[in-house]
Amino acid sequence: MTEVKTKYETVIGLEVHAQLKTKSKIFCNSATEFGKEHNSQICPVCTGYPGVLPVLNKKVVEYAILTGLALNCEIAKHSKFDRKHYFYPDLPKNIQISQYDMPICKDGYIVVNDKKIRINRIHIEEDAGKLVHAGASGIAGSSYSLVDYNRTGVPLLEIVSEPDISSPEEARVYVEELRNIVRYLDVCDGNLEEGSLRCDANVSVRPQGQKEFGTKVEIKNLNSFKALQKALEYEIERQVDEIEQGGKIIQETRLWKDDQGITISMRTKEESHDYRYFPEPDLVPLEIDAEKVHQIRERLPELPGEKRFRYTEKLGLSGYDAGVIADSIEIARFFDRTAGITGNPKAAANWLTGDIAAYLKENKLSIDDTELTAESLTEMIELIDKGTISNNIAKKVIITLMEKGGSARQIVEEQGLSVISDKSEISAIVKKIIDENPKEVEKYKAGKKQVIGFFVGQVMKETKGKANPGLVNKLFAEELDKT
Numbered sequence: 001m002t003e004v005k006t007k008y009e010t011v012i013g014l015e016v017h018a019q020l021k022t023k024s025k026i027f028c029n030s031a032t033e034f035g036k037e038h039n040s041q042i043c044p045v046c047t048g049y050p051g052v053l054p055v056l057n058k059k060v061v062e063y064a065i066l067t068g069l070a071l072n073c074e075i076a077k078h079s080k081f082d083r084k085h086y087f088y089p090d091l092p093k094n095i096q097i098s099q100y101d102m103p104i105c106k107d108g109y110i111v112v113n114d115k116k117i118r119i120n121r122i123h124i125e126e127d128a129g130k131l132v133h134a135g136a137s138g139i140a141g142s143s144y145s146l147v148d149y150n151r152t153g154v155p156l157l158e159i160v161s162e163p164d165i166s167s168p169e170e171a172r173v174y175v176e177e178l179r180n181i182v183r184y185l186d187v188c189d190g191n192l193e194e195g196s197l198r199c200d201a202n203v204s205v206r207p208q209g210q211k212e213f214g215t216k217v218e219i220k221n222l223n224s225f226k227a228l229q230k231a232l233e234y235e236i237e238r239q240v241d242e243i244e245q246g247g248k249i250i251q252e253t254r255l256w257k258d259d260q261g262i263t264i265s266m267r268t269k270e271e272s273h274d275y276r277y278f279p280e281p282d283l284v285p286l287e288i289d290a291e292k293v294h295q296i297r298e299r300l301p302e303l304p305g306e307k308r309f310r311y312t313e314k315l316g317l318s319g320y321d322a323g324v325i326a327d328s329i330e331i332a333r334f335f336d337r338t339a340g341i342t343g344n345p346k347a348a349a350n351w352l353t354g355d356i357a358a359y360l361k362e363n364k365l366s367i368d369d370t371e372l373t374a375e376s377l378t379e380m381i382e383l384i385d386k387g388t389i390s391n392n393i394a395k396k397v398i399i400t401l402m403e404k405g406g407s408a409r410q411i412v413e414e415q416g417l418s419v420i421s422d423k424s425e426i427s428a429i430v431k432k433i434i435d436e437n438p439k440e441v442e443k444y445k446a447g448k449k450q451v452i453g454f455f456v457g458q459v460m461k462e463t464k465g466k467a468n469p470g471l472v473n474k475l476f477a478e479e480l481d482k483t
């Protein structure tokens with residue numbers, strides 16, 4: 001398969017829907033909070049009663065411009081809204097207000113692993129509601145469905161890439177980066193599982209070197225980064241197989257079945273809608289002046305790519321550490337606070353990507369949920385650097401700092417965790433261990449020098465890891481050579 005696969009080139013374009021974090025909906029003042037009781041956040045406007053008029057939420061326009069600037073887009077001076085017509089039970093108006101030929105942003109790009117992925121456009125639209133498939137046996141066996149309109153009218157940005165993505169992995173990294181950016185901008189919470197970031201993929205294959213695109217297939221229902229990558233891997237293999245066997249790819253929309261790991265046909269091109277777009281008569285066109293764009297540009301925060309660059313170039317972090325830190329806005333903020341006060345940002349990065357990350361993952365926490373502060377982490381690193389505590393002891397201190405908070409120095413004092421560097425104290429323990437283990441001493445004398453590891457381990461056991469390891473090694477070498 002791999003051999004056959006290298007004959008082909010993959011072309012992927014992605015459409016990402018980002019739900020904007022506004023308090024109220026796009027054209028009315030119904031609330032947008034996720035997970036509320038069904039149909040508790042609706043009004044005549046978002047449920048499409050006759051005679052109602054939409055009023056545009058100005059935050060939506062600001063968020064769209066902010067996102068456009070972060071994605072290096074051109075911001076339109078003139079833009080407008082259009083009606084997209086289709087019937088579906090979760091769309092009570094039978095129209096969706098969207099943007100057709102004059103999107104608010106166009107011609108942008110982001111850089112993913114040193115490669116530029118172009119953004120074709122970003123447009124604003126309203127979300128539809130949600131069908132809840134009821135019935136005892138879940139979706140497949142439902143005898144009826146219910147509809148929840150809480151989501152109708154929640155503002156969305158649709159971010160459409162050019163077909164510049166050439167592998168499933170690159171597609172995943174692109175969406176991860178988009179997620180980072182909207183989270184940094186604080187315009188979307190980027191939660192794929194809750195559907196606040198949703199992704200459809202267009203994928204085709206063509207023989208290496210061929211200029212024309214192959215027939216593309218759209219894949220829907222990609223609810224996680226893993227699903228996105230897996231679905232694309234499956235679909236590429238399916239298309240290559242089909243072509244190799246002399247078949248033809250049909251332009252269609254396919255659904256990813258996560259539980260079975262396959263895509264299935266949903267509808268072909270012939271069944272696709274004619275949406276009959278026309279300008280929304282109830283909303284005035286958008287006029288966006290340069291001053292407004294300038295004001296919004298001033299609010300752009302340092303973005304993940306800029307952070308990664310600063311971390312590696314200015315602070316000397318490894319590319320891996322810089323990536324892990326910048327991939328989480330909470331960790332990045334924490335690291336920035338710590339880097340501002342510590343003399344050893346590299347050590348702070350090591351702790352954040354090592355023990356701290358492992359603890360957060362295991363307990364499903366964000367760093368902001370813990371009691372750790374930039375000050376207490378800095379203090380702990382100082383204690384290590386001065387030799388007051390060993391790295392092994394620090395691994396315990398960091399857990400206490402996260403769970404209970406407080407000062408690292410105080411924890412070390414209260415729990416008696418300082419490294420024992422008293423030569424006579426360690427010397428006594430060393431002599432005791434030698435006396436208790438004559439067989440090991442024999443081995444050492446017979447030339448098996450690595451036995452020293454066993455001796456050091458015994459001292460660490462006796463001192464609960466607090467003995468100064470350098471001193472322990474030195475004293476053993478001295479004592480053993482004497483015997």
Ligand SMILES: [Zn+2]
Nearest residue numbers: 028030043046
């Ligand atoms: Zn409403």
